[in-house]
Amino acid sequence: MAMNQSRLERENLEAHVDLCAERYRVLEDKLNRLETKVDKLIDSMTKVSEKQTSSTLSSNKLVIGAAATVIAGLLSTVVLLLLNLQVAGVPLVGG
Numbered sequence: 001m002a003m004n005q006s007r008l009e010r011e012n013l014e015a016h017v018d019l020c021a022e023r024y025r026v027l028e029d030k031l032n033r034l035e036t037k038v039d040k041l042i043d044s045m046t047k048v049s050e051k052q053t054s055s056t057l058s059s060n061k062l063v064i065g066a067a068a069t070v071i072a073g074l075l076s077t078v079v080l081l082l083l084n085l086q087v088a089g090v091p092l093v094g095g
Contacts, residue, residue, distance in 0.1 A: 009016045
């Protein structure tokens with residue numbers, strides 16, 4: 001950023017000091033606005049991260065529930081087959 005200094009500013013120390021004070025005030029205002037925007041961005045990213053984590057946990061519970069249902073179904077089928085074999089007179093163990 002080029003510094004545009006007027007002839008008055010170069011020759012008059014008071015004018016230079018006043019203009020520098022105004023420049024620093026404007027710069028500080030811009031930094032404050034930038035800081036506010038960064039804070040809002042951080043808050044938004046934190047919320048997104050928390051939602052993603054809760055969504056992942058929910059998905060994990062769903063997968064575990066589905067797997068448990070399949071396993072229970074398979075076990076009940078095996079038990080039913082074993083009971084049917086026993087009723088039909090087929091020995092379960094080689095004796």
